Amino acid sequence: MLPKHIGIIMDGNGRWAQQQGKPRLYGHQVGANRAKDIVLAARDRGIGYVTLFAFSTENWKRPISEVQGLFLLMEEFFRENADELAESGVKVNVIGDRSRLPRSIRTVAANAERITANASRIIVNIALNYGGRWDVASALRRIAEDVAAGRLDASDIDEDLISSRLATAGQPDPDLIIRTGGESRISNFMLWQAAYAEIYVTQTLWPDFRDEDLDAAISFFLSRTRRYGGLKTAPHNGRGEGG
Helix, strand or coil: CCCCEEEEECCCHHHHHHHCCCCHHHHHHHHHHHHHHHHHHHHHCCCCEEEEEEEECCHHHCCHHHHHHHHHHHHHHHHHHHHHHHHCCEEEEEECCHHHCCHHHHHHHHHHHHHCCCCCCEEEEEEEEECHHHHHHHHHHHHHHHHHCCCCCHHHCCHHHHHHCCCCCCCCCCCEEEECCCCCCCCCCCCCCCCCCEEEECCCCHHHCCHHHHHHHHHHHHCEECCCCCCCCCCCCCEECCC
16 A cells, blocks of 8 residues: 655755755755655655655754755745646645744745645645644644633543644654655654654655655555554555564
8 A cells, every 4th residue: 555645854955966066055956846846756656645844943053044045945936836736736735833934935835825725636745944843842732722721621632632733633644754865863853743654764865866766665665564563464565663
């Protein structure tokens, strides 16, 4: 069975650009175009959800010139691609703490969401100023507010309630997380949702990630036996976690 939801940590743009003798921002620009291509490839393969880690809560630590350049590229991406994405059946959903993002980013992101709202072939979550810890803390804060206001009782709090307050509420958790660039870290990405995700790490830098690399990641996923802590095998065969 294909993964329903794929999360992608798109790492390696800066290193790729440096290998080409180009500025780091050039790598991010190429990486943005690669993201669109891979979303369309995932759509063609029947994947229902893709989450792209575009800008993390930790990325503010980068040089201000790079952060500002990234925001300009994001604005350009939303502005130039929203209509095409809508026509291609791609619904855009921006997740993360928008309060710190520049107003121009918030405006074009909301416009892209509006333009693509009726698309139904694939949902792409674009994680901007997103962190897994932020996501869980925000969910718990809203739940605490409801408890304080008497709308909830503390005994109502369970895993399903917390999931319903996350940025990806109403979506299946990611089955597969792909990280390009060779690092093995999850880097604060979808910490709650990734509890049972298969992790696929490739040395390929994100701008070089192609359709065949996506197919390799999906093949890896299909080779796994997903037991979710138990012993009964999942519908597809392969290796599992533990013995």
